[in-house]
Amino acid sequence: MELGASLNFATRDWTIVGIFDAGKTGFSSEIWGDVDQLMQAFRRPVYSSILFRLRDPAGFRNSSSASKPIPIDAGSLSGAGLLP
Numbered sequence: 001m002e003l004g005a006s007l008n009f010a011t012r013d014w015t016i017v018g019i020f021d022a023g024k025t026g027f028s029s030e031i032w033g034d035v036d037q038l039m040q041a042f043r044r045p046v047y048s049s050i051l052f053r054l055r056d057p058a059g060f061r062n063s064s065s066a067s068k069p070i071p072i073d074a075g076s077l078s079g080a081g082l083l084p
Contacts, residue, residue: 010041
């Protein structure tokens with residue numbers, strides 16, 4: 001892939017406007033784009049995942065708690081500028 005090239009998926013052509021190197025992580029296999037355009041293209045009215053970084057990773061020590069869902073108040077994400 002190179003800048004300016006096109007990809008075709010979700011019945012649309014998408015122009016590559018940036019490339020990032022995530023090293024040897026799972027992010028290297030992802031395609032990132034504008035959330036509103038992608039949600040419309042895939043006919044998805046909700047987020048399927050959200051990624052965030054903890055302010056203090058030391059506060060999340062117990063691996064058993066890592067497997068439990070963490071409730072998130074979407075209103076606080078919106079107020080923090082993390083959601084539209």
